[in-house]
Amino acid sequence: xxxxxxxPVLVGRDCVLSLERPGxxxxxxxxxxxxxxxxxxxxxxxxxxxxxEMEAEGAAVLDIGGESTRPGATPVSIDEELERxxxxxxxxxxxxxxxxSIDTSKSxxxxxxxxxxxxxxxxxxxxxxxxxxxxxxATAGAGVFLMHTRGRPEIMQQNTDYHDLLTEVVDFxxxxxxxxxxxxxxxxRVAVDPGIGFAKSVRGNLQLMRHLDLLHQLGCPVxxxxxxxSFIGKILHEDDPRRxxxxxxxxxALGVAQGVQLFRVxxxxxxxxxxxxxxxxxxxxxxxx
Numbered sequence: 590x591x592x593x594x595x596x597p598v599l600v601g602r603d604c605v606l607s608l609e610r611p612g613x614x615x616x617x618x619x620x621x622x623x624x625x626x627x628x629x630x631x632x633x634x635x636x637x638x639x640x641x642e643m644e645a646e647g648a649a650v651l652d653i654g655g656e657s658t659r660p661g662a663t664p665v666s667i668d669e670e671l672e673r674x675x676x677x678x679x680x681x682x683x684x685x686x687x688x689x690s691i692d693t694s695k696s697x698x699x700x701x702x703x704x705x706x707x708x709x710x711x712x713x714x715x716x717x718x719x720x721x722x723x724x725x726x727a728t729a730g731a732g733v734f735l736m737h738t739r740g741r742p743e744i745m746q747q748n749t750d751y752h753d754l755l756t757e758v759v760d761f762x763x764x765x766x767x768x769x770x771x772x773x774x775x776x777x778r779v780a781v782d783p784g785i786g787f788a789k790s791v792r793g794n795l796q797l798m799r800h801l802d803l804l805h806q807l808g809c810p811v812x813x814x815x816x817x818x819s820f821i822g823k824i825l826h827e828d829d830p831r832r833x834x835x836x837x838x839x840x841x842a843l844g845v846a847q848g849v850q851l852f853r854v855x856x857x858x859x860x861x862x863x864x865x866x867x868x869x870x871x872x873x874x875x876x877x878x
Contacts, residue, residue: 599810599851600777601708601732604688606649608810608850610876611841611864614690615640615648616816616855619673620657631673637680644687646857650709653677653702654692658713660786660819667697675701682706690734696721703729713738713787715765716772723772732778734812735765739788749790755800758783762807780810780851786818794820798840801847814853815840816860834859842867 599606606612619636640651655673656665670693678689682705690709691702696719699710703725711734716723726733737758751757762781769779781804783797804811815821821836822828834856841852841860845867854860865876 596777596808596810596850598777599732599780600775601688602703602730604708606688606732606851611845611849611861611868612649612851613647613857613861613864614650614652614812614814614851614853615643615646615857616853617643617651617653617677618657619653619655619677633676633680636677637684640677640681640687641684643857644685647861648687648857649851650688650690651681652690652692652711652853653681653707654711655698656693658692658787667695670695670698671701674698675705678702678705678707694718694722696725699731700725700729703731708732709734712736713784715761716768717765723769723774726769726778727773730778732780733769733774734780734782735762735769736782736787736812736814737761737784749788749793751793754789754793754796755803758797759803759807762804766807766809776809780812781807782812782814782853785813785815786820789820791820791823794818798843801844801849805848810850811848812851812853813840813844813849815844816852816854816856838863846871 597608599608617636617640619631621631643651653674655670688708690711691699691707692711693699694712694714699722709732710726712722713736715735715737766779783804785794785797816837817830817833821833825836827833838859841863845864852860852864869875
């Protein structure tokens with residue numbers, strides 16, 4: 590693991606995330622069809638309450654999504670996505686200054702969210718789906734999470750064969766960083782995500798999990814999203830995503846051991862505690878406080 594390649598901060602619009610210790614990105618889906626919590630937080634009041642709960646549990650950033658990106662998910666229109674996320678963003682901003690991320694690959698949605706106080710854009714397409722996205726992020730001075738995938742969610746699991754998975758993921762993310770830089774997004778504002786579960790087989794996910802340290806050659810913070818995902822269910826023979834917490838925590842500990850700095854999760858308190866214990870073991874010291 591190359592410690593020098595790991596950035597200690599990630600800069601967003603009007604905020605800086607410290608990454609000296611592992612941070613938690615909390616999932617706040619305001620969708621009817623997300624694989625794990627679809628329909629739970631469609632009502633604005635429920636979504637805002639849940640966001641504030643996750644902040645109290647120790648989340649460093651809330652990731653708000655209005656379109657499911659699970660395998661096979663049906664796309665939604667720009668208007669529908671905006672209708673889902675904007676009231677939640679506005680509601681959270683009335684009560685909290687916690688950094689917010691908008692989980693979208695549509696520049697129109699990102700532009701509106703950023704104008705309402707969002708700090709980061711989490712683009713699962715790695716800035717490939719919408720040619721205007723990079724410019725929107727750059728103009729707002731926002732941070733961006735670039736993820737590796739192949740194709741839209743409705744077809745991505747039809748394309749899971751790779752000649753060299755690890756090399757292709759790193760090359761894709763390197764191209765995304767260059768795309769961001771050319772649009773005017775400084776490298777201190779970019780984080781990368783290998784895209785566990787996105788256009789990957791179970792074996793591919795396991796291979797990536799074993800070699801997460803390779804991502805540090807990109808010189809950006811690494812975000813890992815394994816929470817409740819199906820490859821954990823395959824290992825544990827568990828069909829219910831809500832019963833995959835223990836498996837998720839194992840992936841978080843392994844991620845910390847390989848220098849991952851941010852974890853996108855549904856179960857904030859448990860994930861944060863697992864990450865801090867793994868970090869303390871890796872660093873052989875106690876976290877302050």
